[in-house]
Amino acid sequence: MTWYAFFGALEQGFAYGLMVLGVYLTFRVLDFPDLTVDGSLPLGAAVSAVAITNGVPPYLSLLLALAAGFVAGMVTGILNTKFKILHLLASILTMIALYSINIRIMGRPNMTLLGKNTILDPLYNLGLSPSVAAPILFGFVSILTVIFLIWFLHTGFGLAMLATGDNKQMITSQGVNTHRVIIFGVGLSNALVALSGAMICQNQGAADVNMGVGTIVAGLASVIIGETVFSGRSVTRAVVAGLAGSIVYRLAIALALGLKLGRFSFTPSDLNLITAILVVAALTLPQVRERFRIR
Amino acid sequence: MIALERITKYFHRGSINEVLALENVSLKVRRGDFITIIGSNGAGKSTLLSCLAGSHPLDEGRITIDDKDVTSWPEYRRAGVISRVFQNPLMGTCASLTIEQNLSLAARRGQSHGLGLGVRQRDRELFREKLCQLGLELEDRLKDSVGLLSGGQRQALTMLMATMVRPKVLLLDEHTAALDPKIAHQILVLTRRVVEVQDLTTLMVTHNMKQALQMGNRLVMMHRGRIILDVDGEEKSRLKVEDLIERFYTARGEEFSQDRMLLV
Numbered sequence: 161m162t163w164y165a166f167f168g169a170l171e172q173g174f175a176y177g178l179m180v181l182g183v184y185l186t187f188r189v190l191d192f193p194d195l196t197v198d199g200s201l202p203l204g205a206a207v208s209a210v211a212i213t214n215g216v217p218p219y220l221s222l223l224l225a226l227a228a229g230f231v232a233g234m235v236t237g238i239l240n241t242k243f244k245i246l247h248l249l250a251s252i253l254t255m256i257a258l259y260s261i262n263i264r265i266m267g268r269p270n271m272t273l274l275g276k277n278t279i280l281d282p283l284y285n286l287g288l289s290p291s292v293a294a295p296i297l298f299g300f301v302s303i304l305t306v307i308f309l310i311w312f313l314h315t316g317f318g319l320a321m322l323a324t325g326d327n328k329q330m331i332t333s334q335g336v337n338t339h340r341v342i343i344f345g346v347g348l349s350n351a352l353v354a355l356s357g358a359m360i361c362q363n364q365g366a367a368d369v370n371m372g373v374g375t376i377v378a379g380l381a382s383v384i385i386g387e388t389v390f391s392g393r394s395v396t397r398a399v400v401a402g403l404a405g406s407i408v409y410r411l412a413i414a415l416a417l418g419l420k421l422g423r424f425s426f427t428p429s430d431l432n433l434i435t436a437i438l439v440v441a442a443l444t445l446p447q448v449r450e451r452f453r454i455r
Numbered sequence: 456m457i458a459l460e461r462i463t464k465y466f467h468r469g470s471i472n473e474v475l476a477l478e479n480v481s482l483k484v485r486r487g488d489f490i491t492i493i494g495s496n497g498a499g500k501s502t503l504l505s506c507l508a509g510s511h512p513l514d515e516g517r518i519t520i521d522d523k524d525v526t527s528w529p530e531y532r533r534a535g536v537i538s539r540v541f542q543n544p545l546m547g548t549c550a551s552l553t554i555e556q557n558l559s560l561a562a563r564r565g566q567s568h569g570l571g572l573g574v575r576q577r578d579r580e581l582f583r584e585k586l587c588q589l590g591l592e593l594e595d596r597l598k599d600s601v602g603l604l605s606g607g608q609r610q611a612l613t614m615l616m617a618t619m620v621r622p623k624v625l626l627l628d629e630h631t632a633a634l635d636p637k638i639a640h641q642i643l644v645l646t647r648r649v650v651e652v653q654d655l656t657t658l659m660v661t662h663n664m665k666q667a668l669q670m671g672n673r674l675v676m677m678h679r680g681r682i683i684l685d686v687d688g689e690e691k692s693r694l695k696v697e698d699l700i701e702r703f704y705t706a707r708g709e710e711f712s713q714d715r716m717l718l719v
Contacts, residue, residue, distance in 0.1 A: 316568035319556050326549045333508075333547070334616075335534035335565040393600065 161418050167291045169414040173407030174298035175360050176378060178305055180386075180406040181399065182352035183379030188398065189313070190345045191325040192240070195251040197353045197379060199258025200232045201372040204354025205361030206265040209273055212362070218279040222358050229354020230347040232258060237343030262369045270368040278362040294363055301359065305352065306403050313395045321345050322395065353379075374432070381439045382406040388442040412438055456656065457484040457507070457624060462516030464499075464506055464680075476502040478680040480516075484624070488687075489650055489657045489671035493664060493699070498677040500660040501542075504626045507658070509533040520623060535565030538622035540613050542629040547613030550602035554593060554612065557601055558582045561616035585615055589645065607638030611645060618649050625650065627659040643670070664696045678706050 161169075179201060186194035204225035211221035232254060239250035263269055283293035312318045323331040324341045332338055353375070361367040386405020390397065416426050416434045426434065464477040477499045484490065492500045505511050507518065509530035517526040525533055541547055548557050559574045562581075579597060586594040589611050593604075601609060610630060617625060627646065631639035647670065650657050661667050667674055673687035676699065683706040686694065 312570075314573055315570045316559070316563060316573045317570055319552065319560055319573040320568040322552060322556075323549045323560055326551045327546070329541075329546055330549055331560065332531050333534050333539050334560050334563070335531050336560075336568060337529070337531045 161415060164291060165414050165418060166411075167295055169410040170407060171291075171294040171298055171363070173410040174295060174302045174403075175363060176356060176382070176410065177298070177302040177403045177406040178356035178359070179353045179375060180379050180382040180402050181302070181305055181309060182349040182356070183376065184383050184399065184402040185309070185349040185352070186346055187380065187383060189322055189325050190342060190349075192247050192342065192346060193251070194233075194236060194346055194349060195248065195376050196232060196236045196254045196258070196346070196350055197375045198372045199255040199262070200229045200350040200353045201357035201360075201375045202262050202367065202369055203232055203258050203265075203372075204229050204357030205367035205371060206262045206271070206369070207354070208358035209271045209361055209367035210265055212273060212276050212278070213271070218277050218281070218362060222279065222355060225354045225358035226351045229357075230351035232354070233347035233350030234343050236350070237339075237346040240346075241339035241342050259369060266367060266369070269370075270366060272366045273362065274365060278365075279359065280362065298359060298363075301355075302403055306399055309399045310396050313399070317341075374435075377432075377435060378409065381435050381442070382409040384439055385409050385412075385442045388445050391446070409435075409438065456486040456521060458482075458519045459484075459503075459507065460517050460519070462506060462518065463514045464502055464511060465514050468514065475680055477506065480680070480682055482675070482682065482685075484656060484658070486656055487654060488673050489655075490659070490673045490675055491667035491671045492658060492660045492675045492677060493662070493667045494677035495703075497679075499680040500677050501628055502680075503677070504539070504628050504658060504660060507624070508537055508539050508626055536623040537626060538564065538617040538620075538624075539626040540610070540617050540628065540630040542632050544606040544610040544613065544633055547616065548601045548609050551600060553598050553600050554586070554604075555579060555582055555597040557612065558585070558616060558619065561619040564616075564620045564622075585619070589615060590641075605638075607634050607642070610634060610638070610642055614642065614645055614649065618653060618655070621653050621655070623656065625655045625657045627657065629660050629662060632662060646670075664699050668694055668696065668699070676702060676706075678703070 179197065183194070183197060186192045207228045208221040208225045211224050212218055216224070236251045236254040239245045239253060240247045245253070280290070280293050280297060283297055284290070288296070313322060320331060320336045321341050324336070324338045324345070328338050357372070360371070382405040383402055384405070385408050386401035386403075387398070389408055390401035390404050392398065392401065413431065413434055417428065419426060459480060459482045462477055462480050466474040466476055480499070480503065492503065494500050502511070506513060509528055509532070513526060517524055519525065520536055555574045555578070559578055560568070562578060582597060583594045591608055591611055593608065593612070601612065604612065614630070631642050634642065643666070646659075649655065657671070659670065668691075672691065674684070674691050674694065675682055676684035684702050
């Protein structure tokens with residue numbers, strides 16, 4: 161792999177890492193399979209792109225994306241808790257609704273940021289090249305988020321959230337309104353996903369309504385790979401493993417795409433196949449390890 | 456102190472599987488009462504506790520605690536004054552959290568779970584002291600996850616959690632039925648001690664008539680969703696298992712004769 165490809169994978173791993181942390185929050189902490197992310201990732205991109213085009217400072221546009229994602233997640237949470245719609249279905253409903261909403265926000269299916277300011281400009285002004293600036297900035301943001309999540313999951317409210325995903329009856333008996341926890345938790349998760357979308361959009365210079373397709377698959381793949389490679393029981397390790405899993409996933413894809421066996425090589429359209437194989441490998445690796453330990 | 460007034464509860468109402476679980480049940484619980492509740496399967500004992508805890512909405516009737524109408528309070532809100540130990544020892548604790556994290560959730564029962572640190576250093580000392588009283592050597596395992604504990608240990612922990620913050624009412628739903636005899640006995644001893652030390656108002660459902668006679672100051676027998684016997688004090692202490700069986704068959708017999716009347 162070339163250094164260029166390596167930094168590219170690192171950059172993607174960090175930028176999508178926020179999304180993976182969001183998926184970890186719903187999928188693992190709340191035990192809430194949430195497909196909203198396929199819609200909230202482009203939502204963050206759309207909100208950020210429209211805001212920047214209208215003269216909002218790029219960093220402020222991230223906050224708007226964060227808020228928009230939070231609201232989208234809350235909608236899913238409310239559909240599930242208050243309207244008693246199955247979590248999976250509730251999230252699919254929000255996801256498809258967001259497709260239309262994202263086009264409404266942008267006024268068209270996609271939008272470029274050519275010639276506009278982005279969050280990366282301050283780093284370029286320091287003389288950093290784009291291939292170095294992006295990994296540094298995204299790495300910084302995602303490590304901050306990891307620290308935030310570790311702190312959050314150790315607070316009283318964070319413990320209540322962990323308990324909600326584990327044993328609803330128990331935490332209800334301790335006086336916690338699980339509806340509120342779920343609505344907030346799914347909101348927080350999608351806020352992170354939307355932030356991820358906003359950063360990706362500014363990095364690639366465009367927002368597209370279809371950029372969210374397959375987000376949940378990449379997110380789950382990263383979470384599962386992270387768990388397999390950096391397995392551990394504590395919440396701290398699990399959160400770090402989420403981000404690390406995202407990087408490993410992007411590196412593995414970069415490796416596969418750079419692979420040449422004689423006349424055979426992978427093309428970007430093979431990405432889904434590679435993802436599926438990676439997840440199967442991550443899921444079966446612990447069993448294989450177990451078997452060798454016994455023998 | 457707690458008053459259940461003419462409460463009625465159906466399950467699957469309106470379908471062919473309709474069950475009348477509680478029929479016009481009224482019960483006045485006085486402060487400091489320790490009531491044991493017995494009855495055959497499907498008598499409505501557990502439903503009574505669930506209705507009191509707020510897990511099921513009532514079809515009719517109302518519930519007041521200290522003259523406050525709590526009928527419309529959701530379960531989590533009632534948890535501020537009511538704590539509960541379930542028959543299933545896995546139900547009262549979180550397997551993936553550590554012992555100290557479980558205890559810290561219990562220490563905040565009924566309060567807001569804010570953004571302060573979940574487990575603080577001064578909590579740990581209190582937890583260790585409380586765990587010491589259980590005599591199960593859990594005091595040095597604060598950071599072990601609860602999933603590593605046995606069913607009996609988890610039930611003891613649940614008892615501790617239920618009484619960490621003194622509840623106005625403690626509900627015990629056959630809390631020793633799923634345990635082996637030795638640990639079941641330990642849990643009963645623990646129950647008796649906690650109830651006495653904290654002077655708790657308690658409702659305990661049990662299948663064991665001997666237990667029902669030995670524990671508490673008042674005994675309630677249920678059958679087919681109704682209370683068919685309610686004795687306390689002197690009268691209860693004179694009761695024997697045979698008396699209970701007789702009372703039970705009398706109640707059932709009356710029902711049979713009524714059924715026969717219907718048939719004739």
